[in-house]
Amino acid sequence: MGERIIGSYYTGVPGRTFLGVGGLHGNEPAGGLALGRVLDTLREQSIPVHGRIVALSGHLEAQARNVRFIDEDLNRLWTPERVARIVAGEIHTTEEREARELLAAFENVFDEAEDEVIFMDLHTTSADGEPFTFVGDTLRNRELARDFPVPVIFGLEEQLDGGLTEYLGNRGCRTIGFEGGQHDDPDAVEYNEAAIWIVLTSAGIVPRNRVPRYRELVKKLRGATAGKPPVLEVRYRYPIGVREQFEMLPGFRNFQRVKRDQLLARDHGAEVRAEETGRILLPLYQALGTDGFFISRPFNAFWLSVSAMLRKLHLDRWIVRFPGVGPEPDANYVRVDPSVARWYVIEIFHLLGFRKHRPRDGILILSRRKYDLKAPSRVEPLTGEIH
Ligand SMILES: [Zn+2]
Known part of the structure; x- marks a missing residue:
């Protein structure tokens, strides 16, 4: 089986940490290959960086068998409750074992981090189609997606429970996901490589002018998605x-x-x-x-700027007084009674980043990512030692 750590790179200058994971799904080799290429280039060119770059391999056992997963989807189990059980040593599935190893590797990265941690999750798709990025809707994540010449998708993560980007985002990482085209597309590795360089350079970790094929790779990525909504x-x-x-x-x-x-x-x-x-x-x-x-x-770019403004004005603090809307103990949650609240209330909540809907006793609980505007000083610690 492959190694958990694809590689890391540090030139002694403090800065942000880039944490990349490829192959969380075992039949998607492009992301891990691209991470390896980026590390090779950094070493070959002796590129000086601000901060640290760490690349991990996701689902080792599924990769060895070239299947998406063995018992369950490794990108759907990262809820706080399940992570707590995995940390406590309750391991029943292949994926829980992989998750425990990944958690231990993440903790090492977070312990060494001197500044913000940027997490990138690299994938490919079973259907044909153009590459895209997906981000949990925080202003910090949006900033990361801004330099991408491919469509940015909001609200994808919020449709799912237990995604890794959501989990690490709520612990304080800035997060971005990337889908680099079809699994077997010969260009998928280069699309993933371009995406990694974009994040590394726009985060200020790698100087753009030192990346040998930066313009060529980004041009290729841009060319692949021409004409698609941004x-x-x-x-x-x-x-x-x-x-x-x-x-x-x-x-x-x-x-x-x-x-x-x-x-x-x-x-x-x-x-x-x-x-x-x-x-x-x-x-x-x-x-x-x-x-x-x-x-x-x-989604019109106009609404992106409106939504950024509303968040900076903390509109969420008074919209909870609208009819049919009420606060929850955690400020990242609100409750909405759809039989009372006006239809546009939900749309306003989307603009404020409350994109996750879950029903509870006839009402809707809406939630948003933590750390919308500001990073925590450190990634939130795990509760308990990993067993
Ligand atoms: Zn995937």
Whole structure:
């Protein structure tokens, strides 16, 4: 089996830490290969950096078998409750064992970090389509995505529970995810490599003028996504129960337009039609997976600046007084009674970063990422020693 640590690089100058993970899904080798190439280039060129670069390999056992996962999805188990159980030594699945090893590796990185930690999660997709980034909607994460010449997706992570970027974001890392095209696309490694250089340079860790192929790689990435909307938000996820019962209609690509009521898939023999008009993302064309597809729609850059302004003005502190809205003990959560609150209240909460919806006793609990505007002085510590 492969090694957990792909490599690290430090030239003695303090600064931010870049933590990259490739291959969290075992059938997606491009991210890990790209991390290796970046480290090779840094060493060959003796590039001086501000801060530290650490590259880890995600799911070692699934990589050895070239499958997405063994028992369960390693990118869906990072809820605080499960992490606490894994830390306490309750290990039942292959993925819990991998997660425990990753947690131990993360702790070493966080212990050595002198400044903010930037976490990057590298993936590829089963469907054909253009590369894109996805970020949990904090202003700090948005800043990281700003220099990307590919579409930025908001609200994807918030449709899911237990994603690694969400978990590390809520511990205080700045986070960004990248999908570098189809798993077997020969260009996927270069797309991932370009994405890593973009994050390293825009975070001020690596000087852009020292990266030998920077312009060439970024141009290639830009060329791959020409004509796609720069920002989209995910509106809908189709969750699947039994993988064998779900069949996506053939031929859908990431970003393909779909119309409301268009037939997209079959599940347990029944038709699955689009809930709304938009662009399809991550249609499932592989043996393993828990999400059938997502539907997104373009998000106007104007609203991005409006939302940044509203957050800086702390609009969230008084919108909880709207009818049908109430505060929760944690300021990153609010409750909304959909039978009382006006329809636009939810849209305003989206602008404020409250993108995660979970039902509770007939009302909706909305939540946002922690550390929207400001990084904590250190990454939050794990509770307990890893057993
Ligand atoms: Zn993946």
